[in-house]
Amino acid sequence: MHRPSFHTRRGHVGHWAQATSVLALSAVALTGCGLQPATSYVPAVGPGSITPLDGADGVDLTVTSKNFTEQLLLGKIAVLAGTAAGFDVTDLSNVPGSQPARELLLSGQADVLWDYTGTAWLTYLGQAEAITDQNEMWQAVYDLDLTNGVTWGAPAPMNNTYALAVRSEAVADLGGITAMSELAALPVEDRTFCVESEFNSRPDGLNPMLAHYGLERGTANGVPDSNIGIYDTGAIYSATDNGACNFGEVFTTDGRLDALDLTVLTDDLAFFPAYNVAPIFFTDTIKAHPGLEKVFAKISPKLTDEVLRGMNRQVDVDGAEPADVAYEWMIEEGFITDPAS
Structure with missing residues (x-):
């Protein structure tokens, strides 16, 4: 993806380089001088339902x-x-x-x-x-x-929270799955996941998510480690679409969900934060x-x-x-x- 990876964008990772602060302060300084960033272009506006x-x-x-x-x-x-x-x-x-x-x-x-x-x-x-x-x-x-x-x-x-998505053409082969609670009913070999490294290890990430839905990571009857692929965030969407796994970790407002025809599973037992x-x-x-x-x-x-x-x-x-x-x-x-x- 040619823009910043979505897993850092909302503050999931709270580590910001010193250069980031300098850039932000520079942007403020420019504004204080009467200048605005190059991205400040917007077309002319007339009133509609919003009026002065x-x-x-x-x-x-x-x-x-x-x-x-x-x-x-x-x-x-x-x-x-x-x-x-x-x-x-x-x-x-x-x-x-x-x-x-x-x-x-x-x-x-x-x-x-x-x-x-x-x-x-x-x-x-x-x-x-x-x-x-x-x-x-x-x-x-x-x-x-x-x-x-x-x-x-x-x-x-x-x-715009975490979610699991599946390529739409595979839904029927996976028993018509629409919700995360249905993961436990799938054969072990179908419980395959593409996740990024942070979600793989974070305390509110993959392991507690699996446990919340009745699955244990690293067990033969749960989700064996061999069923889990670790990817860069931008690569998860294409890997899921290409069938490298059945379920990819995604964000619910990412435009690639529609572009790649990925179906988001309902978090029906309410694991992910709002x-x-x-x-x-x-x-x-x-x-x-x-x-x-x-x-x-x-x-x-x-x-x-x-x-x-x-x-x-x-x-x-x-x-x-x-x-x-x-x-x-x-x-x-x-x-x-x-x-x-």
């Missing part, structure tokens, strides 16, 4: 995002929404790393960032126990992050402009796993620009209009 807010005219609003495809798309959506709402928007998307992007928000150098509940709970807020219920996770993060001067807006249905995306705001900004939260509350319900998979695919597979993909989606949903039409 009272008091927004002439007010600066800074949007930030992390530097992988999905975050670039969400960042552009935020820029377009803020512009349609009447703010003078500074586009500070494409910041390398979860922690640097969050630091911009915590310090008030940014006003809006889309982020993931699981990342906040486990990485930023340092909680050890994952929460699988999506509503409970959002509420817990909302309550705790208020003390940091951060306000979480309404969550989207989109839950990673719903939501707009988060510097609390002082929301206090000054409470209508901004309502603007984003219009957008969140439309952001489903299927919608993000489609947009991610347009960028990662078809080569489209994130700003153009976000713009077309915002127009299709009626949030904005094209002033030239």
